[in-house]
Amino acid sequence: MTTRTVHTVHPSPLGDLLLTGAVSPAGLTLGSLGMPGQRGAPSIRAEDRDDRPFAEVHRQLDAYFAGRRTRFELPLAATGTPFQRAVWQALEDIPYGTTTTYGELATRLGVPRADLRAVGRALGANPLLLVRPCHRVIGADGSMRGYAGGVERKLWLLTHEGALQPALV
Numbered sequence: 001m002t003t004r005t006v007h008t009v010h011p012s013p014l015g016d017l018l019l020t021g022a023v024s025p026a027g028l029t030l031g032s033l034g035m036p037g038q039r040g041a042p043s044i045r046a047e048d049r050d051d052r053p054f055a056e057v058h059r060q061l062d063a064y065f066a067g068r069r070t071r072f073e074l075p076l077a078a079t080g081t082p083f084q085r086a087v088w089q090a091l092e093d094i095p096y097g098t099t100t101t102y103g104e105l106a107t108r109l110g111v112p113r114a115d116l117r118a119v120g121r122a123l124g125a126n127p128l129l130l131v132r133p134c135h136r137v138i139g140a141d142g143s144m145r146g147y148a149g150g151v152e153r154k155l156w157l158l159t160h161e162g163a164l165q166p167a168l169v
Contacts, residue, residue: 005031006050007042010061013160014153017061017130019054020044022077028053031077032127035149040125064130067160070096072131079127087122094136097162101140124148136163 003024010017020032020042034041056074063069071092078085090109094100106112106119123134129149135157139145147154158164 004048006048006053007044008049008051008054008058010054010058012061012065014149014156018042018044019057021053021057023050023053027075028057029075029077030057030128030131031079033057033129033131034127035129035153037150038129038148040148042127061130065160070161074131076128076131080122080125083118084122084125087119088126088128088132088134091123091126091132091134091136094133096133099136099138099158099163102137102145103140105137120145130157136161 003022005020006023006028007018007020010019014035018032018034018041019030021028021030032042060069060072060074064072080088086109087105090105093108094105102116102119102123103113106116109119111119123137124146126132126134126148129135135147135149135154137145138158144151144154155164159166
């Protein structure tokens with residue numbers, strides 16, 4: 001079975017999102033969704049750009065940004081360590097429009113408080129921003145801890161989802 005890696009760009013209110021995935025006869029498996037300036041973004045080659053396999057991803061992202069989608073239903077690549085995959089899977093249980101803390105997430109996963117930083121590192125390694133909603137995890141004091149796409153984008157996403165009230169400026 002032949003598989004090839006492709007990428008495309010999705011325009012969004014946050015800037016152009018870089019999408020990568022693997023195309024096989026079974027279809028596209030989304031491997032990453034990154035934001036402008038994100039550290040650890042995958043390297044791409046211009047000749048591997050192919051917008052066609054991403055039609056469903058584009059449709060779901062457009063619906064999310066229009067406020068008509070609260071959950072993504074896409075085939076995702078199973079990358080990462082078993083611990084990272086467990087943390088990322090737990091993200092999918094955080095309801096749209098809500099937040100949880102690093103400590104609450106660790107408790108749900110059975111991770112001791114002493115290993116809380118490991119949860120943060122796993123969140124920071126999440127290659128599928130938005131789709132696996134790591135932006136919904138905040139500090140115990142309500143602070144916006146790091147986000148691979150930038151804290152300002154985390155604030156935008158949480159406001160968009162209704163978890164935060166819009167700031168009056």
